[in-house]
Amino acid sequence: MSYFSRLVLLVPLLAATCGPPPYRNYPPMTDEPCKAASERDPLYEQEMERYAGASLKDYSVVQDVQWQAYERCMRMKGMMPSGGVQRVQPYGY
Numbered sequence: 001m002s003y004f005s006r007l008v009l010l011v012p013l014l015a016a017t018c019g020p021p022p023y024r025n026y027p028p029m030t031d032e033p034c035k036a037a038s039e040r041d042p043l044y045e046q047e048m049e050r051y052a053g054a055s056l057k058d059y060s061v062v063q064d065v066q067w068q069a070y071e072r073c074m075r076m077k078g079m080m081p082s083g084g085v086q087r088v089q090p091y092g093y
Contacts, residue, residue, distance in 0.1 A: 026067050034073035041069035060090075 029035040038044060047062045074080035 026063065029070050031070075031074060031077075031079065034070050034077065037073045038066045038069035041066070044069055 029038070044062070044065045047065045051059065051062055071080060
């Protein structure tokens, strides 16, 4: 097999191994005021700046921060229970 034919076979194989970034499976943010408030949250803005221009490999950190801000807003409005089992946080973040 020539070098070029090996390269033609290798490129699609390498492309197949590159998957999408690991997104969290959160329910949709249906409350528009709380969604807007979560996007204005200082910690969310800080994380967005931190990952701006970087690969989306660790974008799940940004999603976690936004979801926590959304949950805080929903709790303040009384639309979400205040306690219960907390989501497992990834080790080291």
